[in-house]
Amino acid sequence: MSEAATSETHDGGCLCGAVRFRAVGAPDWVAHCHCASCRRATGAALATWVGYPDTAVTITSGALETYPSSPGVERGFCAACGTPISYRASRFPGEIHLTIGSLDDAGALDPTLHVWEAERLPWLDLADTLPRHPASSRPERG
Ligand SMILES: [Zn+2]
Numbered sequence: 456m457s458e459a460a461t462s463e464t465h466d467g468g469c470l471c472g473a474v475r476f477r478a479v480g481a482p483d484w485v486a487h488c489h490c491a492s493c494r495r496a497t498g499a500a501l502a503t504w505v506g507y508p509d510t511a512v513t514i515t516s517g518a519l520e521t522y523p524s525s526p527g528v529e530r531g532f533c534a535a536c537g538t539p540i541s542y543r544a545s546r547f548p549g550e551i552h553l554t555i556g557s558l559d560d561a562g563a564l565d566p567t568l569h570v571w572e573a574e575r576l577p578w579l580d581l582a583d584t585l586p587r588h589p590a591s592s593r594p595e596r597g
């Protein structure tokens with residue numbers, strides 16, 4: 456890990472401003488997720504997630520409300536405005552995934568892969584050359 460990567464910081468928050476967070480360090484990955492759950496949870500055609508170690512992310516203002524969207528999965532959002540902010544799963548221990556749209560500088564992070572390509576909406580045509588995984592990019596665990 457380079458010194459530049461460790462000094463990298465990304466702030467973000469929800470639409471109403473009640474919840475703010477800070478992520479320190481370079482993200483592990485930035486993934487476009489085409490799964491039906493993320494689509495419904497965000498109300499968008501796809502969800503782009505920024506993966507961090509749990510320890511890299513701090514809520515600096517307000518608090519996340521959470522709900523279990525499937526067994527072992529907890530999605531975090533602002534209780535006041537509903538902005539989807541975080542995703543944690545028991546099969547990805549020690550990780551937190553943040554919605555890229557909640558970052559102040561979303562344009563500064565380049566996506567690195569697509570996951571759940573098999574559930575991509577048929578009219579969504581993204582002309583990038585990133586790796587595309589039909590389901591999760593990682594083996595299922597427990
Ligand atoms: Zn809010």
Ligand SMILES: [Zn+2]
Pocket residue numbers: 488489490491492493494502571
């Ligand atoms: Zn998803």
